[in-house]
Amino acid sequence: MTRLPNRRLLALALTAALAPALPALAQSADPFAPAGTPAQSPDAASVAGAGAFTVSDIRVDGLQRISAGTVFTYLPVERGDVLDSTKAAAAVRALYKTGFFEDVHLDRQGDILVITVQERPAINKLTVTGNKDIQTEDLMKGLKENGMAEGDTFNRLVLDKMGQELTRQYQNRGKYNVEITPTVSRLDRNRVDVTITVKEGKAARIQHINLVGNEKFSDEQILDTWESGEHNWLSWYRRDDQYSREKLSGDLEKLNNYYLDRGYVDFNIDSTQVSISPDRSDMFITAGVSEGDQYKVSSVQLTGDTVLPKEQLQKIVLVKEGQIFSRRLLELTSDSITATLGNIGYAFAQVNPVPDVNREAKTVGISLQVVPGPRVNVRKVEFKGNTRTSDEVMRREMRQFEGSWYSQAAVDRSKIRLQGLGYFETVDIESKPVEGSNDQVDVVVNVKETSSGSFVFGLGYSQLSGLSTQIQLSQENFLGTGNRVSVQAQHSTYQSRYDFSFLNPYFLDNGLSLGYNLWWRELDYSDFGTAQYSSNSGAAQVVLGFPITETDTVTGLFGIDTNQILSSGSTPQPIREYLDALNTRTFHAWRTELGWSRNSLDNLLTPTRGMQQRVWLETTLPGSTVEYFKLNYSISKFWPLSRHLVLNTRGELGYGDSYGDATTRNICFTAGSFQDTDNNTTTPPVFVPGPDPTDPCLPSSPDYDKTVTADGLPFFENFYAGGVRSVRGFRDNTLGPRQAPFANSTYLQPVGGAFKTTGSLEMYFPTLLDTPAARASAFIDFGNVYKDVDSFDAGELRASTGLSLMWRSPMGPISISYSFPLRKEEDDELERLQFTFGGSF
Template sequence: MTRLPNRRLLALALTAAMAPALPALAQSADPFAPAEAPTANSPLASAGAFTVSDIRVDGLQRISAGTVFTYLPIERGDTVDSTKAATAIRALYKTGFFDDVQLDRQGNILVVTVQERPAINKLTVTGNKDIKTEDLMKGLKENGMAEGDTFNRLVLDKMSQELTRQYQNRGKYNVEINPSVSRLDRNRVDVTITVKEGKAARIQHINLVGNEKFADKDILDSWESGEHNWLSWYRRDDQYSREKLSGDLEKLNNYYLDRGYIDFNIDSTQVSISPDRRDMFLTAGVSEGDQYKVSSVQLTGDTVLPKEELQTMVLVHEGQIFSRRLLELTSDSIVATLGNVGYAFAQVNPVPDVDREAKTVGISLQVVPGPRVNVRSVVFKGNTRTSDEVLRREMRQFEGSWYSQAAIDRSKIRLQGLGYFETVDIESKPVEGTNDKVDVVVNVKETSSGSFVFGVGYSQLSGLSTQIQLSQENFLGTGNRVSVQAQRSSYQSRYDFSFLNPYFLDNGMTLGYNVWWRSLDYSDFGTAQYNSDSGAGQVVLGFPISETDTVSGLFGIDTNKINITNSTPAPIVDYLNALDAETFHAWRGELGWSRNSLDNLLTPSRGMQQRIWLETTLPGSTVEYYKLQYNISKFWPLSRHLVLNTRAELGYGDSYGDATTRNLCFTAGSLQDTDNDGKGDTFVPGPDPSEPCLTSSPDFDKTVTADGLPFFENFYAGGVRSVRGFRDNTLGPRESPRGNSNYLQPVGGAVKTTGALEMYFPTLLDTPAARASAFVDFGNVFKDVDSWDAGELRASTGLALMWRSPMGPISISYAFPLRKEDNDEIERLQFTFGGTF
């Protein structure tokens, strides 16, 4: 698919097109008529010379007389003749401000009479889709076509021609650019450029002539251009573009050179179009020549490093079929290696020795390291809010050390990962007067790193939610993160405060604090019916152990009060009775390791992210238990059109203390008529006792045990964040309240296994803010390890759309369950969205 030009490229293209039109040569009385060359038709053209005693300017409306005097090459006291008068007229025309200029004299007074060109009151562009309006308006402005500028018809015509060419380069040969000018009072005009883009011409056939060694299909497989097919609606490979064809012809040349055909040549290319300008036909004539093999490979020149070390990077060997690609990879590898030890200007020049009779090529790789370069200083520009220290601590290229391209590349990735900057560009500037020193200049464009948010969102799980958040990712330019948040929805109220210093110590140690409180109604959460009020205070530590690896720790104190109802499942009631507790206090610790090598945090296309962490309550807590979790996500770029993501989440939890057992007495319950049919149909138990059974003949007794992972720490699965197509948190074990076995509620489990295969289509929506995908999800939760059964895993497939809209993130999916059971709760269409105002 043809990419739109960025603003700078579009502006340069329009500027180049306008260059011949910069000298304004029009002197027509009609400001909307095509320009004509000026002539010396002034009354002074045939008059005799005189000395100017004064200068008067007539006809000015918007332009000041001072502006005219600035450009007029005549001053009081000068002698003016016909030649100098003509020069003055041309100088004033060249300003582009006037449609007509005349010079006259009244005595010895020089009279300059001008007719100003109109000013542009309003500039409007309509109908454009392929070229964004903001890019187009920027290009117009840089060429003197903006509101408030002086109108120049010649510039408008030239720009219309340039826009036509730009669209034709994208295969839109039916494009129509219609500029119109409306005259207003006070010498003003409204300019409207109407664009009718039409549809891009489709490539109906590509014909290769002269290829005998390889089939058309094999050669054309890597081309961006392709014949119209059933996938063209997505790939857009059937849209003709001159730039795409040029790149494809280069690929054709490389295809043969990579297979040893060094005499290959493209003899001719022809592009034809149907009379209706809708269909394109491409033809390329080639001469294949003979295949050559490598006769010898030599590494020569000043290798700097041990020759044996560089020799391991040579991918071309004697007896192989010649391949330019392997030769380029060899050169790039050696250059990169030398560049990482200070030789910033190293070159590797392959010198071939072709023997056309033997059909062999001898290769000499000449290494030219150039001077070893030292970095004199690292300079930061554009960081008006962020202190230099915050940027400098992310740099891996240091002042006073040898230049390293790898260190510079890594520095750029780390600076982009901060999230404080819209763009990061790093350039190396040679120090004047030396050939072995450079300054590294880091140019950043800051973006907003703080926000005050009032948010409204909706999801099928939580319903309507409101949120107020005050956050600053770069507090006072120090790089510290501060956040205060309050959130309410149908199932929870939550209040948080967090602070994080990512460089508490110079070695990169992270220190942070979290304080939060929440009230959660699990009956609206899609799970077992009970309520909880909980709060915590935590300290967070992080230790980087490499560029991609981090070890983290957490220590905190928390409390959790459980409130049950008559509908709470019996196992939860039994667990609480066994402990004779409703409030749980815990000293909590967490230890984890994470690795992140993604190329982009928001829309990754390659790399991997994984994390493993152990969370446990410490001895002395109300309940002693632990949870071990592992998440992994890997992105595989299959092609320009496809990115595969494979991910999995595993979780396991259990108690490590002794089980607690109690014997309980129960007052006999009774059957009640809840549906008014005259029959007792629902068993309602009597109240549970607060003390163990002391009598020998209670109505009935029961032994209850608290063991394993507490129910309020169970894992859940199902929904938009795990197995789509199933209602949130509904997969896994289910339990019922005592006396009502027909009312089953999800209670989660101590073992979690979920995963997904998801194929993203990066070019489908043509915007980095949105991604479409097709997925297969699978997973479930189980009561314990002994209950784990691969046959119980659920699976679904479907389509998804993720969009970072101006109103907030939106996620929509539509899934079809592939493996399900009769009691599973299916929900094919699932979505969430949030917004800020």
């Protein structure tokens, strides 16, 4: 009995404590309670007393960046509407759905609906750091597509989802230790900076791959075709030990194809298990397989409408009766028939292989059902995206013509030719059926233009030329006409050069090109690593080119040029004798050149397959100061050995000689001095021609005659070798014959020769560097220069080996090589580290 009063006291105490909170709870429960107004206010309506009401006006509070009109656009309530709890909930949902607001609250002041909002902040700056495997551009593109870009409204939920997606992408690449850390920094005016920090970690390495159930083929035979592989000493380069879910999926498909290509029709992958070590650094893969029996082909038939005679298509059927069944040969046969029909207008042709499996006899009968579809005619060829380049320039590269039968081969060739122009970043060709017609298509060429002009002011450096400066203004697609114009000025340690060139690649509709070259050069060969003399030369030339096939071109050149030679006492004696024999220091020439070239490379900058050949004959015409010719041949072929290796074999031959009569003169040579019989003066030891070829010397002098001859290829047209562009590891232009300024001098200067042979074997590593702008390689170079072709001696060839790196950097191309000589002589000038910076590839 004594406890009851205590319970009553407790109840009264709780009631007294909760009493101040009850009005507030009631107000917050009422969605229409006036904002900031006590429940006892005469203008406020409580939940019990207010209920629905007619909205006389709407006010929006809390807006900063978003206008009230935007809110009214999404708000499903207008003036005059009766607002109840159902419509209020719908209004709140509608405003939240816009994604503009973090908080939405509805209040009431009399009959005025008050909407109080808290805007989501705007993204001021979005930064991604630490990512290497996934390019920043790709990440930014994915973020933008999901509403995370600078200027967009910030949504924490979207940011968290993107973090989860990035984690998933990195784990698919085998990086299970990746950490994605988003950081949001608040700024004034309701803005935020978002930083996504990526710690990629190291990819989990595949330590072991276990195949269970394979009896016909060993693990080594099967895994040799896989992109994934166990960790080995070459994994640093191949990266085959890095686990990737997509890569493993492709390898399992290769496993299936491996058996189907060898006749195991019933092959099946029973199970696949991937496990990871506790520290998430090592992966272990197990695949269980059932091989089954090997099947042979019992028969091969062509059925359906073959269009062409069956005998003609039968020649391209690779699957033969009695062979072991191969799905690869079956697919190649289907593709060949489809391509053959596609090239004569049947753009939608299909070949459906229908197998008839006899498991008792272990044979497969194959029926190739040909469904040609309608023969398709091209109604028109349309170009899109070419804002600068005229349609005419693109149309002349097309090999698929309007009004002709559709040909997939012609379409593919057209794409290659358009890409070869260098005007477009991307080229895509699609065929669109003409509406209302089943036998016509429109060929639409979509291009994305790239900059085809450039203004270059640059600095370069090489060990040969030292510091060089260059100014060049060029336009490969002048005014969208396809014409090429270039103006260039260049200065380095040993040369000053000024050039102007113009080329119209389609001077005539048949593809005849016409161009002009004007140039002037001042060369100081004493800084060129060769014989010490200087020359000032210039030329005006006309160039013609005519394509004879898709890959072959014939070129011709005609021009006039002048070359002034400036010699000195340090100039090698044979050069001075050559000049004395001709009794001139200025050479004029009428020059012609005829050449043939073939180019089937798959890429001009970083080729991986194909061949490039060129042979050209250069000669001066009768009436020139010196009559001579030069014959050159070069070849370069790329062999793709694997995804990781590309072999380049290249060679070059050059030969030159004079074709006119040799010029012979006598000069007077005296003991200790040279005597000029015209001026009766004695000069230092320099050869001086006498006035009378039969008796050039003074009778009273103890002298004798010397006969000098100008014959063979002029010294200023000699071939040179050595350096980064021929035989690396040897100083530029130093291989070959050498001559001294005087008979007893030990200072030998390279003078070049009339016969040159060089070659190289170079192995490129395409996957070593994760950028198409750089290439690493290992090479073996060999070659030399000889006085003439009769002086050739294979035992005199020089050779070197080494490593090379070529990089098209934003500041200009860089080439670096480090070489070790394999065959050299004692007086050879070596240069192990060689590099160039600047210029162009």
